Amino acid sequence: MSARNLILxxxxxxxxxxxxxxxxxxxxxxxxxxxxxxxxxLALSVASxxxxxxxxxxxxxxxxxxxxxxxxxxxxQTEAALTILNQTPGVANVRVITSEEQAAxxxxxxxxxxxLDTLPVPQLVExxxxxPPYDATGLRxxxxxxxxxxxxxxxxxxxxxxxxxxxxxxxxxxxxxLLIGGATAAMITLAANxxxxxxxxxxxxxxxxGALDTYIAHAFVRRFTLRALLGAAVGVICGMLGIFFLPAAxxxxxxxxxxxxxxxxxxxxxAIPPLGALVAFLATTRAAKKRLGALT
Amino acid sequence: xxxxxNIAYNYGEGELLSNVSVQLAPGSFYFLTGPSGAGKTTxxxxxxxxxAPTAGRVRAFNMDVNGLDRDQxxxxxxxxxxxxxxxxxxxxxxxxxxxxxxxxxxxxxLSQEEANLHELLNWVGLSERAHALPPELSGGERQRAxxxxxVILSPDVIIADEPTGNVxxxxxxxxLRLLVELNNMGKTVLxxxxxxxxxxxxxxxxxxxxxxxxxxxxxxxxxDL
Numbered sequence: 355m356s357a358r359n360l361i362l363x364x365x366x367x368x369x370x371x372x373x374x375x376x377x378x379x380x381x382x383x384x385x386x387x388x389x390x391x392x393x394x395x396l397a398l399s400v401a402s403x404x405x406x407x408x409x410x411x412x413x414x415x416x417x418x419x420x421x422x423x424x425x426x427x428x429x430x431q432t433e434a435a436l437t438i439l440n441q442t443p444g445v446a447n448v449r450v451i452t453s454e455e456q457a458a459x460x461x462x463x464x465x466x467x468x469x470l471d472t473l474p475v476p477q478l479v480e481x482x483x484x485x486p487p488y489d490a491t492g493l494r495x496x497x498x499x500x501x502x503x504x505x506x507x508x509x510x511x512x513x514x515x516x517x518x519x520x521x522x523x524x525x526x527x528x529x530x531x532l533l534i535g536g537a538t539a540a541m542i543t544l545a546a547n548x549x550x551x552x553x554x555x556x557x558x559x560x561x562x563x564g565a566l567d568t569y570i571a572h573a574f575v576r577r578f579t580l581r582a583l584l585g586a587a588v589g590v591i592c593g594m595l596g597i598f599f600l601p602a603a604x605x606x607x608x609x610x611x612x613x614x615x616x617x618x619x620x621x622x623x624x625a626i627p628p629l630g631a632l633v634a635f636l637a638t639t640r641a642a643k644k645r646l647g648a649l650t
Numbered sequence: 651x652x653x654x655x656n657i658a659y660n661y662g663e664g665e666l667l668s669n670v671s672v673q674l675a676p677g678s679f680y681f682l683t684g685p686s687g688a689g690k691t692t693x694x695x696x697x698x699x700x701x702a703p704t705a706g707r708v709r710a711f712n713m714d715v716n717g718l719d720r721d722q723x724x725x726x727x728x729x730x731x732x733x734x735x736x737x738x739x740x741x742x743x744x745x746x747x748x749x750x751x752x753x754x755x756x757x758x759x760l761s762q763e764e765a766n767l768h769e770l771l772n773w774v775g776l777s778e779r780a781h782a783l784p785p786e787l788s789g790g791e792r793q794r795a796x797x798x799x800x801v802i803l804s805p806d807v808i809i810a811d812e813p814t815g816n817v818x819x820x821x822x823x824x825x826l827r828l829l830v831e832l833n834n835m836g837k838t839v840l841x842x843x844x845x846x847x848x849x850x851x852x853x854x855x856x857x858x859x860x861x862x863x864x865x866x867x868x869x870x871x872x873x874d875l
Contacts, residue, residue: 367754367755369743369747370740370743370751370754370755372740372742556740558738559738559739559740559751560751560755561724561727562700562727562732562734562738563727563728563751563752563755563799564724564725564726564727564728564752564755564756564803565724565755565756566720566721566724566755567720567721567724569755569757646720650699650700650701650702650723
């Protein structure tokens with residue numbers, strides 16, 4: 355059965371099986387609803403994957419050097435630390451965070467008019483790693499010896515749980531997509547079985563007048579495949595519109611925004627209708643074969 | 651054409667038929683008779699592969715019917731025209747679509763067969779009823795339509811199961827004439843019936859052989875019934 359035959363069909367052959375109003379609509383609905391859900395699971399998977407990658411990259415590349423020193427030694431220790439950092443292979447860039455920037459970072463917690471000068475706030479230095487990166491243990495040892503007040507924080511402690519969480523979220527989304535595919539196959543099998551049972555007389559007569567199994571199966575398979583394709587297409591369009599109108603990624607929304615697709619990943623949901631049709635095709639073919647095998 | 655070799659059939663409650671052997675010769679006309687429940691329909695079903703014998707072998711067109719795969723069985727059905735006892739129409743299709751069904755399922759182009767189809771409808775006298783649905787037809791019309799469907803693919807063998815079962819005498823005469831005409835065209839015809847007057851009437855028109863089932867055996871019945 356060629357794909358062309360499957361889509362265009364044969365008007366005569368199509369008349370042979372009576373139209374089935376209600377199961378047809380059920381199949382359309384199931385395919386549509388499942389495709390809609392798949393779009394969201396896919397969006398979640400893509401977005402969490404992107405988050406995991408972004409967090410892993412950004413955090414892996416950046417480290418913070420914190421210099422706790424009495425006010426009079428602060429300048430000297432900072433300079434000593436910068437010298438060490440500039441000599442260390444694998445360090446791409448070093449930047450002293452200015453006191454204005456530090457004030458901006460702290461203002462959400464302490465308010466804007468914080469008298470930073472009066473507080474023993476440590477000096478922060480941003481360290482960006484090169485590729486290949488510096489040896490963190492070696493750097494720590496050297497800093498410990500020469501700049502006693504310096505602490506290198508490469509964010510590993512809170513980076514790993516975040517990245518793990520994002521990856522777990524992606525795994526869940528992938529599992530959901532597989533479950534949705536399986537549930538669709540199960541429901542279409544049930545609908546196909548119902549249609550085959552309702553038409554058992556028709557099938558028997560077709561066999562008696564010399565119809566091949568493939569001919570009879572084709573009449574059913576074609577219907578269910580096209581319904582699944584159409585239903586899934588509508589579901590995907592609705593789902594994509596839903597994702598499109600989600601709020602865009604923003605600073606304020608944190609990681610709850612930017613959950614949709616971006617760039618080429620918008621093309622991914624377009625694979626859902628053909629895949630749904632394939633699932634329906636396989637499920638109906640299997641159901642039809644099983645039922646036809648019971649006839650002479 | 652069709653050959654039953656020492657076959658038996660058992661529905662699970664003792665044998666219905668045993669040691670039945672018969673060969674349908676090409677171009678001949680057979681009646682199969684016997685009391686109700688004697689196994690006429692069962693025997694016919696074994697001839698077109700709808701039932702497999704519990705013992706013995708059925709051969710059709712020099713092929714072992716039991717050894718056919720599903721596709722070969724479908725091709726066999728296209729070479730044997732069957733008029734079923736209950737006609738077996740698709741009620742959502744019109745009469746002409748039902749008659750053309752064997753053409754449709756074997757992938758023939760109906761537009762090319764249209765002349766044949768109308769000729770056939772005319773032959774069975776159903777031209778007026780071409781677009782009626784099967785439930786709207788009378789018993790005689792259904793039987794004639796079933797006969798038309800059985801011969802549309804021009805099979806070599808025509809098997810009819812009680813074609814005159816619920817039609818009046820005049821209609822059964824008409825059906826008989828159609829079957830005799832088919833036989834005159836060289837087709838092998840096998841008609842199961844318990845209508846003895848019909849068999850007697852046929853004897854004037856065709857040289858028919860009468861097979862009789864009694865006591866699970868098949869025997870060639872005497873000339874006089």
